[in-house]
Amino acid sequence: MSQIIINGNGNHYDDSHKIKNGNSYKNNNSSPPRTASPIFSYVNENYSYEIIDNIKNYLMARTKIRPKIGIICGTGLGHLAENLTEADSFPYEEIPNFPVSTVAGHAGRMVFGYLNGIEVMCMQGRFHYYEGYALSTCSMPVRVMKFCGCTHLIATNAAGGLNSSYNVGDIMIVKDHINIMGFAGNSPLQGPNDHRFGPRFPPMNKAYDPELIDIALRLSKEMKMESETRCGVYTCVGGPNYETVAELRMWKILGVDAVGMSTVHEVITARHCNLKVFGFSLITNKCETEYDTHEETNHDDVVTIGQRRQAKITNFVTRMVEEINNLIINCQ
Numbered sequence: 001m002s003q004i005i006i007n008g009n010g011n012h013y014d015d016s017h018k019i020k021n022g023n024s025y026k027n028n029n030s031s032p033p034r035t036a037s038p039i040f041s042y043v044n045e046n047y048s049y050e051i052i053d054n055i056k057n058y059l060m061a062r063t064k065i066r067p068k069i070g071i072i073c074g075t076g077l078g079h080l081a082e083n084l085t086e087a088d089s090f091p092y093e094e095i096p097n098f099p100v101s102t103v104a105g106h107a108g109r110m111v112f113g114y115l116n117g118i119e120v121m122c123m124q125g126r127f128h129y130y131e132g133y134a135l136s137t138c139s140m141p142v143r144v145m146k147f148c149g150c151t152h153l154i155a156t157n158a159a160g161g162l163n164s165s166y167n168v169g170d171i172m173i174v175k176d177h178i179n180i181m182g183f184a185g186n187s188p189l190q191g192p193n194d195h196r197f198g199p200r201f202p203p204m205n206k207a208y209d210p211e212l213i214d215i216a217l218r219l220s221k222e223m224k225m226e227s228e229t230r231c232g233v234y235t236c237v238g239g240p241n242y243e244t245v246a247e248l249r250m251w252k253i254l255g256v257d258a259v260g261m262s263t264v265h266e267v268i269t270a271r272h273c274n275l276k277v278f279g280f281s282l283i284t285n286k287c288e289t290e291y292d293t294h295e296e297t298n299h300d301d302v303v304t305i306g307q308r309r310q311a312k313i314t315n316f317v318t319r320m321v322e323e324i325n326n327l328i329i330n331c332q
């Protein structure tokens with residue numbers, strides 16, 4: 001029988017949705033559905049410096065991995081984390097003060113390990129605004145990455161291709177974003193600023209590191225992925241509904257190439273605490289900008305395309321991690 005419980009961390013959850021620990025976790029399909037905790041709903045959660053530090057201490061006491069690179073796996077892209085060796089995995093339920101992942105295609109754990117010999121930490125599942133979390137809650141784990149020692153963030157996502165030249169399966173390196181939710185005054189940095197995280201008014205003109213973009217473009221040539229690699233502008237909508245034709249047409253005029261429901265607030269939080277960012281979208285569907293079509297975007301297709309492209313994405317991220325690691329070593 002399920003019951004609503006409050007765990008030692010103050011998180012409320014229904015134990016009928018609790019994710020199993022251990023190896024059974026590897027198969028995400030076996031996980032029962034999860035629900036966002038009502039305590040987080042629409043509240044601008046105050047994840048203080050001390051709380052983030054506690055989360056860091058919890059994790060660091062339980063893994064020997066000391067990552068410089070943090071990775072966020074987008075919908076259907078969690079396979080990446082399965083490639084980590086000597087991995088230490090932490091289900092979100094078990095991490096003090098952590099929210100839980102509720103979306104299909106997001107396993108819901110923080111994984112530390114080696115990717116081709118390089119120490120990384122990886123969010124296998126992220127948090128979205130439409131799950132009921134404040135933007136600051138959605139992007140809180142980015143600060144945890146910073147506290148764990150990361151200097152770089154790789155943010156990946158599944159997105160709809162709005163640029164009509166994009167094909168399903170393409171990788172779009174994010175060169176910039178348009179913060180549509182920010183236009184309505186919604187920001188992960190809203191509220192009092194703790195300057196120990198970063199400045200009150202962080203610049204955002206180099207949100208996506210130009211050097212990392214150049215490296216990614218070079219890699220795409222070396223990996224013979226040039227014809228399926230794009231470089232464009234991403235935007236994040238609140239979701240969970242996909243967009244109307246009129247909305248998509250408007251964003252196309254505004255210069256958006258790909259539409260998703262994440263990443264922007266994570267990148268803002270990352271830049272606020274001075275992480276260098278590389279981001280890319282897997283184009284999982286074409287955005288429907290005509291009325292006379294029978295096509296409809298659906299989440300199952302989004303997840304399926306992610307799974308189909310997982311080998312390529314894993315190779316690409318692995319090469320990016322190697323390149324970033326070289327940059328880090330050369331800066332020491």
Ligand SMILES: O=P(O)(O)O[C@@H]1C[C@H](O)[C@@H](CO)O1
Pocket residue numbers: 073074075103126128156157158159239260261262263298299302
């Ligand atoms: O977590 P990401 O941004 O990769 O997931 C996208 C946006 C929605 O969560 C979902 C819609 O299908 O995929």
